[in-house]
C-alpha cells in the first residue's frame with residue numbers, strides 16, 4: 001500500500017479503501033448532530049405552550065416526538081460508534097500488516113539496532129493506539145467539534161448578544177486548548193520509548209534464561225528490571241500529570257460560560273426581549289455546549305498518544321533498507337558458479353571483518369571453509385545471501401553481480417542451514433515448506449524419507465499436521481538439522497551453504513547426517529563451514545580464513561599433498577575427528 005510521509009497522507013492512504021464507510025459514518029454523525037440540535041427546540045415549544053396555558057394534544061405530540069427523537073439519536077450514536085471502530089480496526093490491521101512486511105524487509109543492520117521486543121511494541125502498541133485514534137477521534141472529537149459549531153449557530157439565531165458573547169467564550173476556550181495541545185505529546189512519546197526498552201529487555205532476558213541461570217545472574221537481572229520499571233513509572237507519572245492540565249480546564253470554563261449566560265439572560269428578560277422558554281433554551285444549549293467541550297478534553301489524551309504513535313509509525317515507514325533490489329536476472333537451473341572478487345567488508349566503518357577475499361567455485365564444486373571462531377566464515381555466508389553488501393569488491397552468483405539480482409529471487413536460489421535451526425510453533429508441513437501451500441504433501445514426505453527421517457515421521461501422532469512445540473522443543477540438534485535439510489530439498493536451490501553443527505552428535509544421528517549431506521550436495525555448488533574431518537574430505541577446495549584474510553586457498557588434493565601447507569598442519573593437529 002502507498003503510504004504518504006505526512007501524517008494526513010499516512011491516514012488517508014489507509015482510509016481511502018474504505019471511503020464508502022467513511023462517508024456513511026459522516027452522514028450518521030451529521031444526522032445525530034442535527035437531532036441533538038433540534039430536540040431542545042421541541043422542549044422550547046413545550047415550555048412556551050405551558051406558559052400560554054395551552055392544554056391541547058399538541059403538548060402530548062411534542063412530548064412523544066421528543067422522546068422518539070432522543071431514542072433515534074441514541075441508535076445513531078451506537079451505529080456511528082460501531083462503524084468508526086470498524087473503520088479504525090480495518091485501517092490499523094492493514095497498517096500493522098504493511099509495517100510488519102516493511103520491517104521484515106529492512107536489512108540486518110537495522111535489526112541489529114532494534115530489539116524484537118521494541119519492534120513488537122511499535123507494531124502492536126503504537127498501532128493499537130492508532131485504532132483508538134480512529135474510533136475516539138472521529139466520534140468524540142470530530143463529531144463534537146461539529147456539534148459545537150451547530151450550537152453556536154443556534155445562539156446567534158436566538159439573539160446576537162448571546163451569539164457574540166458565547167462565541168467569544170468558545171473561541172477563547174478553543175484557543176487555550178490549541179495552545180495546550182502539544183504539551184502531552186512529548187511525555188507520552190518518552191513513555192512509549194521507555195516501554196519499548198522494557199519489552200526489549202524482557203525479550204532478551206527470556207531468550208537467555210539458560211545462561212542467566214547458569215551464570216547466577218538472576219539477582220542482577222531482577223535489579224535491572226527494577227531500574228527499567230522505575231523509569232517506566234516515572235515516565236507514566238509525568239505524562240499523566242501533564243495530561244491533567246487540559247483535563248481540569250473545562251470545569252473552570254463551564255462555570256465562566258454559565259455566568260455569562262445568567263447575566264445576559266437576566267438582562268434580556270428584564271428588558272422584555274426574551275421569553276422564559278428562550279432563557280431556558282439558552283441554558284439547555286449551554287449544557288450541550290459543555291458536553292462536546294468535555295468530550296474533546298477527555299479524548300485529547302488518546303488523541304495526543306495517537307499523535308505520538310503516528311509520528312513513530314511514520315518514522316518507521318520512512319526507514320529505508322540500505323540494500324536496494326537490482327533489476328533482476330534469470331538464474332540457470334542446476335548448480336550455480338560463485339565468485340568473490342577482492343571482497344572487503346566490515347559491520348562498522350572502522351573495523352574490517354573480511355579483507356581482500358577472492359575465490360571462485362565452478363558449478364557443483366564444494367568449498368570447505370575453515371577458520372577459528374570470529375575469523376569471518378559466517379560473514380561470507382551473510383554476504384552471499386545479501387544480508388549485507390561488501391564495502392569493496394564484487395560477489396557473483398551465476399556470473400552476475402549480486403547487486404543486479406532481485407533479493408527475494410536471489411535467496412530462493414541459495415539454501416542455508418545454520419547451526420541454530422529456527423523451528424516454528426507450527427505444523428511439520430508449515431515448518432518444512434515455510435508456509436508455502438503450493439508444495440504437495442507427497443513431495444514433503446519424499447524429502448523426509450530421503451533424509452532417513454521415516455522412522456521419526458511415522459511416530460508423529462498427526463503426521464504432517466503435527467504441531468512442533470515452540471523453539472523446536474522435543475527435537476534433538478541432529479533432527480533439527482535434518483529438518484532444515486528437508487526444507488532445502490523442497491526448494492531445490494543451486495547453491496547450498498552449510499554451517500556444520502560443531503557439537504558432537506550420537507553415532508546414529510551422525511551417520512544419518514552424513515548420508516543426508518551426501519544427498520543434499522549432489523548436483524549443487526556448496527560452501528561448508530566445516531568442523532569435521534569427514535566433511536572436509538568431501539570438499540574439492542579448501543579456504544582457510546584467519547582474521548578476515550585468506551590464509552590458504554586451493555584444491556584439497558594439492559593442499560593435502562603439500563607437507564608444508566597450513567591445511568596439512570591443521571589436519572595433523574586436529575584431535576579426534578573435530579577441527580578447531
Ligand SMILES: Nc1ncnc2c1ncn2[C@@H]1O[C@H](COP(=O)(O)OP(=O)(O)OP(=O)(O)O)[C@@H](O)[C@H]1O
Pocket residue numbers: 112347348353371372373374375376377378379380
Ligand atoms: N552483526 C554483527 N555486528 C558486528 N560485528 C559482528 C556481527 N556479526 C559478527 N561480527 C564480528 O565479525 C567477526 C566475524 O564474525 P563471524 O560470525 O563471521 O565469524 P565466524 O568465523 O563465523 O565465527 P564462528 O565460527 O564463531 O561462527 C567477529 O569479530 C564478530 O565479532
